[in-house]
Amino acid sequence: MRINLKVSRYDPQSDGDAHYQTYSLDLPHDATVLDALIQAHGYIDGSLALRYSCRSAVCGSCAMRIDGQARLGCKTKVVDLVHQEGQEVLVEPIGNMPTIKDLVADMESFWGKVRQVQPWLHPAGPEPEREYLVPHATMLDLAGAMNCIMCGACVSDCTVLEVDPDFVAPAALAKAYRFVGDPRDQADGDRLRALTEYGGVWDCTRCNMCVEVCQKGVAPMDRILALRRKAIEDGFQDHIAARHVIEFEEQQRKASWMGV
Amino acid sequence: MPAHDVLVIGAGLAGMRAALEAARAGVDVAMLSKVQPLRSHSAAAQGGINAALGEDDSWETHAFDTAKGSDYLGDQDAIEILCKEAPADIIELERMGTVFSRREDGRIAQRPFGGAGFPRTCYVADITGQAILHVVWEQLIGADVRSYEEWFALSLIVDDGVCRGAVALNMRTGDVMPIQAKTTVMATGGLGRVYHPTTNGFICTGDGTSLAYRIGVPLMDMEFVQFHPTSLKESGVLITEGARGEGAYLLNSLGERFMSKYAPEKIELASRDVVSRAEQTEIDEGRGVDGCVLLDLRHLGAARIKERLPQIRELALDLANTDVIEEPLQVRPGMHYQMGGIKTDIEGATTIRGLYAAGECACVSVHGANRLGGNSLLETVVFGRRAGAAASQYAREASNVTVPETVVQRDLDQIQELFSRSDQGENAAAIRRELGETMRSNVGIFRTGEQLQSACDTIGELKKRYARLKVRHTGEVFNTELLSAIELGFSLDLAEAMAASALAREESRGAHTRRDFPERDDANWLKHTVAYWTPDGPQLEYAPVNIIRWQPERRVY
Numbered sequence: 001m002r003i004n005l006k007v008s009r010y011d012p013q014s015d016g017d018a019h020y021q022t023y024s025l026d027l028p029h030d031a032t033v034l035d036a037l038i039q040a041h042g043y044i045d046g047s048l049a050l051r052y053s054c055r056s057a058v059c060g061s062c063a064m065r066i067d068g069q070a071r072l073g074c075k076t077k078v079v080d081l082v083h084q085e086g087q088e089v090l091v092e093p094i095g096n097m098p099t100i101k102d103l104v105a106d107m108e109s110f111w112g113k114v115r116q117v118q119p120w121l122h123p124a125g126p127e128p129e130r131e132y133l134v135p136h137a138t139m140l141d142l143a144g145a146m147n148c149i150m151c152g153a154c155v156s157d158c159t160v161l162e163v164d165p166d167f168v169a170p171a172a173l174a175k176a177y178r179f180v181g182d183p184r185d186q187a188d189g190d191r192l193r194a195l196t197e198y199g200g201v202w203d204c205t206r207c208n209m210c211v212e213v214c215q216k217g218v219a220p221m222d223r224i225l226a227l228r229r230k231a232i233e234d235g236f237q238d239h240i241a242a243r244h245v246i247e248f249e250e251q252q253r254k255a256s257w258m259g260v
Numbered sequence: 261m262p263a264h265d266v267l268v269i270g271a272g273l274a275g276m277r278a279a280l281e282a283a284r285a286g287v288d289v290a291m292l293s294k295v296q297p298l299r300s301h302s303a304a305a306q307g308g309i310n311a312a313l314g315e316d317d318s319w320e321t322h323a324f325d326t327a328k329g330s331d332y333l334g335d336q337d338a339i340e341i342l343c344k345e346a347p348a349d350i351i352e353l354e355r356m357g358t359v360f361s362r363r364e365d366g367r368i369a370q371r372p373f374g375g376a377g378f379p380r381t382c383y384v385a386d387i388t389g390q391a392i393l394h395v396v397w398e399q400l401i402g403a404d405v406r407s408y409e410e411w412f413a414l415s416l417i418v419d420d421g422v423c424r425g426a427v428a429l430n431m432r433t434g435d436v437m438p439i440q441a442k443t444t445v446m447a448t449g450g451l452g453r454v455y456h457p458t459t460n461g462f463i464c465t466g467d468g469t470s471l472a473y474r475i476g477v478p479l480m481d482m483e484f485v486q487f488h489p490t491s492l493k494e495s496g497v498l499i500t501e502g503a504r505g506e507g508a509y510l511l512n513s514l515g516e517r518f519m520s521k522y523a524p525e526k527i528e529l530a531s532r533d534v535v536s537r538a539e540q541t542e543i544d545e546g547r548g549v550d551g552c553v554l555l556d557l558r559h560l561g562a563a564r565i566k567e568r569l570p571q572i573r574e575l576a577l578d579l580a581n582t583d584v585i586e587e588p589l590q591v592r593p594g595m596h597y598q599m600g601g602i603k604t605d606i607e608g609a610t611t612i613r614g615l616y617a618a619g620e621c622a623c624v625s626v627h628g629a630n631r632l633g634g635n636s637l638l639e640t641v642v643f644g645r646r647a648g649a650a651a652s653q654y655a656r657e658a659s660n661v662t663v664p665e666t667v668v669q670r671d672l673d674q675i676q677e678l679f680s681r682s683d684q685g686e687n688a689a690a691i692r693r694e695l696g697e698t699m700r701s702n703v704g705i706f707r708t709g710e711q712l713q714s715a716c717d718t719i720g721e722l723k724k725r726y727a728r729l730k731v732r733h734t735g736e737v738f739n740t741e742l743l744s745a746i747e748l749g750f751s752l753d754l755a756e757a758m759a760a761s762a763l764a765r766e767e768s769r770g771a772h773t774r775r776d777f778p779e780r781d782d783a784n785w786l787k788h789t790v791a792y793w794t795p796d797g798p799q800l801e802y803a804p805v806n807i808i809r810w811q812p813e814r815r816v817y
Contacts, residue, residue, distance in 0.1 A: 013735050030494060030579075038462075042689030046741025047733035051299070053461035056497045056575055058390055059299045075578055100432060101738045107296070120402035121357035121395075131354040133366030140567065142359040143384050146391050150298050184357065 001027050002085050003078060005036050007048065008092040010099050018099070021045075022088070027078055033091065034062050034073035037103075050103040057215060060149035063156065064103050065092040070153035070213045094156035096169075110152050113168050117176040117191070124186030132184045145178040148218045154210035166199040170210035170220030173201060177223035180230055192231045201227045202241040261665060264290045264406070265655035266648070267425050267441030269413050269468055272300030273389070273637065274619025274644035275447030276396045278608075281648030282445075283403040287655050289648075290406040292413060292428055292439065294463065294743070297397050301449055301461045302640065305389025306571060307502035308381035309353075309641075310634035311346035313368060317378040319343040324810060326635060329375040329531045330628025331770035332786065332812035333481065333805055338606050338624040340809070342635070342642050349641045350382055358395045359384055361568070371505040371568075373633045375531030375817065379505075381634040386500045386571045389637060408439070412743055413467065414671040416444065416615065417663050418475050423615035424663050426471075427671050431743070434736025436675070438667050442655040445647050446472055446602060446610075446617040453747075454755045455595035456696025457496025459488055469621045470750035472602045473757065477610045478790045480623040480803070481600035482754070483762035483772050486631055487705050489535040491594025493552050495579050499572050499591055501633040503557055503584075504528040506568055510539065511554040511588060512547040523817040530817035533630040533771040536593035540705045543592070552590035561585075593705055597636060599627040599771065600761075603790060603803075608647025614658065618647035625788065628805075629770020678731040678745055685730025688745045691722050695748075695755055698722075703759055708775045712763035719756050720797075726752055757791040757798045764800050765789060782812050 005025055010018040023040040034052055041048045051061040055074040062073035067081060067090050081089050097105040154170040161167045168176075176195055179185040195201050201224050210220040232242055266282045268275045271293035282289035293300065312322040322343040327334055350368070354360055360368045360382050373381040384391035400407070410431040417424045417438060425441035448468025452460025473479050489510070490499040504510070510528050512518045522538040523530035530538075539553045557565055562585045565573055569584075576582045582589045601623040608616040608624075619640045626639055702715035726749060733741045767781035768774050786805055791798040 011735060012737055041740065042744075043687065046731065046744075047735060047739075049738040049740050051295075053295060053299055053463040054301065054304050055461065055495065056304060057578070058303045058387070058571075059295075059301070059461060060303075061295065061299045077578075101735075104738050111296075115401055118402075120398040121355075123355065127355055131351050131360075131368055134362060135366060136362035136364070136369070139359045139362050140385075143361075143387065143391065146359055146384070146394060147387060149303070149390070150394075179357075182357065182359075184355075 001029055001031070001078065001082070003027060003036070003082050004086060004088045005040060006088050006090045007102070009102055011101055029079060031078050032074050033066055033076045033078060033089065036078055037073060037091065049101040058149055060151035063094050063151035063153045065094060065156065066090070070094050070156040072151060072153070072215045075215050094152050096156055096158060096161045097152070105152065107152060110155055110171065113172040114150070114175055116168060117172050118187070119175050119179070121179065121182065121185050122187035123184055134183050138181070138183060142178055142181055145174055145181070145218060145223060147216045148174055149216055151215065153213045153215060154220050157209045157213045159207045159209055160203055160205055164203065167203050168199050170224065173227065174218055174220040174223040177227050180227060188234065192227070192234055192236045195227055196231050196236045196239050196242065201231065202239050261438055261440055263440040264288050265442050266445060266651050267292060267439055268445045268447055269426060270446065270448035270619070270621070271297035271407065272302035272447065272449050272619065273393055273396060273640035275445070276400055277641050277644030278445045278447055278618055278648030278651065279405050280396060280399055280403065281645045282652045283400070283405050285649060285652035287652045290408060292408040292411045292426070294410065294412045294431065296409045297407065298394060299463070300393060301464050302393045302637070303390040304461060304498060305637050306386040306498060306500035307505065308371060308373065308383035308388045308634045309350060309392065309637040310373065310376070310380050310632070311350040311382060311638065312343065312378070312380055313347050313350065313382070314370060314378060314380060317380055319346065321377050322346065322380060325376050326626065326632055327810045328815060329630055329632040331630055331780065331815060332807070332810070333625070333628030333769060333788070335625050335806035336808045336810065337806050338626045341606055342626045342638060345642050346638055349645065353392055353395065353641065356395050356399055358392055361385060371502060372529055373505050374501055374529045374535065375526070375632045381505065383502060385567065386502050386569045392637065413471060414746065416471050416475050417667050418612065419661065419663055422613045423475070424661060427668050431738055434739060436668050436672055438663055438665065440663055442658040443614050443616060443651040445608070445651050446615065446621055447619045447644065448621045450620040451598050451751065451754050452595055453692070454695065454751045454758070455699045456693060458595040459491050459496055459498040460596070465747040465751050466754045467747060467750045468617070469601055470753045472610060472615065472617065473753060473793045475612060476793065477612050477615065478603045478792050479600060479757050480603040480788050480790050481625060481761070482758045482791055483765050483789060484599035484629045484770055485595060485703070485758065486532055486597035486599060486771050487536040487593040488596035489532055489539055489593055490555055490591040491596070492575070492580050493550070493590050493592055496594045497575055497579055498596065499555065499576070499589065500569070503555060503569055503572060506564065507560055508555055508557040510535070511556050512542045513549050514547060518542050518547070526817040531630055531632060534817055536705055537773060539593050549590060552592045554588035555591045556588040557584045558586070558588070595700070597631055599623070599629065599631055606646070607650035608643055609650060614654065616647045616651045618643045629772060675742065678729065678742065679734050681728060681730040683730065686725045686728050688729060688748045691725055691729065692748050692751065695719065695722055695751065699755060703762055706773050706775050707762060709763060712759055715759040716756070716763060719752065719759055723752050723756070753793070760798045761789045761791055761800060786812065
């Protein structure tokens, strides 16, 4: 299968601005976009910079925008994008972050936001003699959130972050959920207080983009909504959006009572 | 010049566990890795981590299974430590926040794994490595440990016979600088990319193993390479042993559960060397399917597959167009793990003062000639912790010596040389591909003296071509062409040690199966191979195996 891989190029050391370069490649039928890039890098143009490792969607290295949408290069088959010989596939670095070189994004702000949610377990009280006794169903739910590989795809295509760089954004919020939802973590109050401030859970517009682009089924927006619910339940209601929800639910209740 | 008490090179599970222990010990510790820590290949471990937690289980049975699995080449003092300390380390991982799957009573659930006499593999569905890697990373964020991310170690600094840190390249700027350390812990993981295909990620090029080898630290048991029984045909991607742990069958083209011929009792859950040999035999004797055998999960049912094996279902869908709920999956043995590595004692210390090693890059040795599934994640946390503790202790007692800035000159010269070679020079990707194919064909599951000699010759030729390798891109920012070239140099050194060690060992033991020497030979070969780097290739010596509890017996599963 012959395709044209059109790749966004940027080298801070050269004077030119970002531009596109097209590599004409002959690929096996089952090739992924990552395979195509590795072939271009290895045999055509060693100056092309990208990150990759596991090629099985667990390391999170190869998130990139493919035909305009954030995806993992290793999980995207060329044949699913190309319908005829010689067709073009567009590859760009993930968005909402500066580019270091070519497809290598500067993820410093991404990691900074993950650090901001204090992403480690805050246990309280004496440790149990052995492991914590916790329900399997809870662990299974958290394993769904732990399935996040921190690739940055959701942050890349987050529509809120595009206009408000202070938004903590989906990946870090899904990470926060992993602790708030964990019965072993005792810092829910502090976490929810911080998460209901500016830039936190109420700044999500529920556009669903993070759910659509997540390659691991983490559904970050659903985790954000779960955090909102928990915040209201636990009394963190001092936010206009929280009050709106409470009022709305109150109206609903009245309306349905009147309707009975 | 940056200076630390302890410098950990590699930030997978072994490296991060070592760094965490050093942070707890109160010394100044830093990690250095060519990738952000969560990109490390520990994330790809799927099936689980072993510990005798069950009421009816015991560390002694775990240790016996491990010694037997090692074909009696594992050092039994190290195996005792691994298995005795396992339960506390698993409990600690749980208390850090690992979301282990649970039994009904809320305790950690355990699944059966190959070569084990008891279901003792703890798991998080089939993302166990990822789940633990992320949790240990969380702890390091909490402890605010310094991390040099996307820094590439070029060489170790040795002064007066003592290791004093590393020369490293900042991938983002191209700056080369010494990072001084009173002790250095090597934890750079595996070398799978010496082969093609392999289950390993592209970063697994054996960098740290080679860095240690080049300064005179011996590599032990490099001929023992694990072929995992279930990898995908084209991509080589791993399909967890947890699939068979949950009850999946292996079938040949006749629909037979052929493992019952080779391992009447354990069947699919014999140890990995046994299952991989059996699969290859079926394929070679014409009972394969497109060069593969079939892994049949259908009888487990959709619910169990979706809950316990979601990742491999997705991988099979994405990479093999197969829904394991509906149809059997084509799998074949694939290069997976290096049992050998940097020779260390039970505290992780190498033969060079100030240098420690842990995890897959090290050889303690707990795996001997064949590793049991679920024991590698365990090794990273037990021996990562021990190496971190020992390195911290050593750092407290070590004196401060300042290395000269000029220590970087040799690495700078080597980089300049790669840039300045003839434009007609060799290409790294092409040499790596040939290396991988030679290793697969000639240092595979079944080996002969002739094949191994041919591998040694080819590797020698590839090394000569490597000396003419040209790096065309000379940019400083994220020059991955340069890094691939340096990685290839590391891999070639290791391949040479592996092939030479395999050629010399004239017996069959564990994963090392010689068609020309099909029997295990305890009289002559119950000993470790120890390879030293020399300019003319590896020099082999031998060392005794520590057998304190179980005498070698015939292995039957």
